[in-house]
Amino acid sequence: MLGIYLFLINLNYLLVSHFKSTIYLKLNHNKIMKNIIQNKEELSYKLKKRAILEGFAVSRIATIPGSSRLNLRTKALERWLENNYHSDMRWMETEKRKSIDSLLKGAKSVLTVGFNYFSEEHKQKTKFKIGKFAQGEDYHKVIYKKLKNIGRWINDEIPDCNWKICVDTSPLLEKAWAEEAGLGWIGKNSNLINKEYGSWLTLGFMILTKDFVSDSSSKSLCGGCEKCIEKCPTNAITEPFVINSDLCIAYHTIENKSQTIPAHIEKNLNGWIAGCDICQDVCPWNKQVPFSKNIEANPRTWIKNLNVKSLSWDEKKWEENLRGTTLKRIKPWMWKRNIKAMLKGKKI
Numbered sequence: 001m002l003g004i005y006l007f008l009i010n011l012n013y014l015l016v017s018h019f020k021s022t023i024y025l026k027l028n029h030n031k032i033m034k035n036i037i038q039n040k041e042e043l044s045y046k047l048k049k050r051a052i053l054e055g056f057a058v059s060r061i062a063t064i065p066g067s068s069r070l071n072l073r074t075k076a077l078e079r080w081l082e083n084n085y086h087s088d089m090r091w092m093e094t095e096k097r098k099s100i101d102s103l104l105k106g107a108k109s110v111l112t113v114g115f116n117y118f119s120e121e122h123k124q125k126t127k128f129k130i131g132k133f134a135q136g137e138d139y140h141k142v143i144y145k146k147l148k149n150i151g152r153w154i155n156d157e158i159p160d161c162n163w164k165i166c167v168d169t170s171p172l173l174e175k176a177w178a179e180e181a182g183l184g185w186i187g188k189n190s191n192l193i194n195k196e197y198g199s200w201l202t203l204g205f206m207i208l209t210k211d212f213v214s215d216s217s218s219k220s221l222c223g224g225c226e227k228c229i230e231k232c233p234t235n236a237i238t239e240p241f242v243i244n245s246d247l248c249i250a251y252h253t254i255e256n257k258s259q260t261i262p263a264h265i266e267k268n269l270n271g272w273i274a275g276c277d278i279c280q281d282v283c284p285w286n287k288q289v290p291f292s293k294n295i296e297a298n299p300r301t302w303i304k305n306l307n308v309k310s311l312s313w314d315e316k317k318w319e320e321n322l323r324g325t326t327l328k329r330i331k332p333w334m335w336k337r338n339i340k341a342m343l344k345g346k347k348i
């Protein structure tokens with residue numbers, strides 16, 4: 001009898017201590033999870049804050065693979081390519097553009113940033129028009145340098161996180177990822193628009209192998225407006241959100257490598273010799289935006305003073321002026337071609 005009694009006491013003791021340790025383990029597990037979540041939230045906040053300290057106007061995070069919106073945007077890319085709207089930009093066809101994880105093994109999140117390039121000096125009108133995005137320091141270099149500093153910070157704070165920087169030239173569907181992260185919405189002119197900064201933002205991306213907290217996407221605020229479509233002089237916005245590059249002034253003045261500019265573009269240049277801002281200048285979301293605090297956005301002096309004399313500049317002079325700007329993509333012979341075409345179309 002005593003044996004059974006002692007056995008039951010022992011059993012009871014065993015069950016209670018097992019129960020207690022289970023509760024303890026569960027509580028401990030919950031505490032660890034809470035810490036991990038808190039840590040994840042804190043790190044995500046710190047990362048975005050770090051980007052703002054670096055000089056970016058906006059920073060948001062998206063997690064990979066993203067929502068079904070990414071599939072829709074990828075299908076839109078496929079339709080765009082099928083229609084040959086990329087013209088001679090054959091590099092747009094690479095399959096890699098459809099999957100962000102092909103750019104970094106183990107990619108889990110992406111930090112998206114916007115660099116405000118709207119300078120107070122842009123108020124001054126010039127006869128030879130150049131896209132505002134290209135008038136200051138080369139944005140590829142500016143954004144890359146800032147993101148690299150963030151990368152160094154990550155190496156110290158989150159050593160198990162690998163990263164890869166993408167600025168324009170990587171096969172990444174940039175606006176779709178920026179939209180996913182809530183940096184802004186894709187407007188009918190196909191540019192990414194932020195509620196505060198409009199579309200005067202060049203974009204940068206840092207793909208990360210760590211799982212950060214994703215931000216919510218922003219809703220489209222174009223509403224019933226179609227100003228960009230109406231004002232595009234060459235009808236390049238064939239339907240809302242879709243640009244036919246072959247009809248776009250920006251394409252012909254920057255990317256077109258043929259000896260001449262097609263007549264339907266030439267007669268509509270109206271001063272534009274490198275890029276085109278018309279569909280952004282008319283956008284109501286670009287009317288009252290803060291000027292950039294970054295001196296890198298200030299236009300170069302030679303750009304402000306550009307005139308017909310530049311046609312007589314030799315290669316050396318062009319190269320000197322173009323150094324450090326994104327405009328060096330336009331070779332000296334293309335500058336001369338563009339200026340001549342614009343003067344021929346002469347609506348200035």
Ligand code: B12
Nearest residue numbers: 073076077080131168174176191192202203241250275276
């Ligand atoms: C190729 C290219 C061009 C080409 C083609 C333009 C284009 N719209 O595709 C040309 C040379 C014409 C060009 C011009 C310009 N470009 Co560009 N270009 C690119 C590049 C390399 C790829 C863009 C791309 O993927 N095109 C493919 C097509 C399918 O994409 P999409 O037109 O953007 O279409 C998307 C949306 O329309 C959307 N969509 C389709 N259907 C629908 C329907 C709904 C309801 C919605 C909401 C959305 C939606 O999904 C599509 C896929 O994402 C990006 C950098 C990059 N790696 O992404 C820079 C980039 C887009 N360019 C940029 C800039 C600054 C310009 C110019 C403003 C420069 C200038 N001032 O001249 C002009 C703007 C012309 C214009 N209206 O688009 C910036 C845009 C920044 C921003 N705030 O949006 C980028 C992001 C470079 C950067 N890193 O900053 N560009």
Ligand code: SF4
Nearest residue numbers: 232248249276278279
């Ligand atoms: S950049 Fe100029 S030509 Fe191209 S879609 Fe916009 S307004 Fe039209």
Ligand code: SF4
Nearest residue numbers: 187188222225228283
């Ligand atoms: S002009 Fe109007 S339709 Fe076009 S992008 Fe701006 S708000 Fe959208």
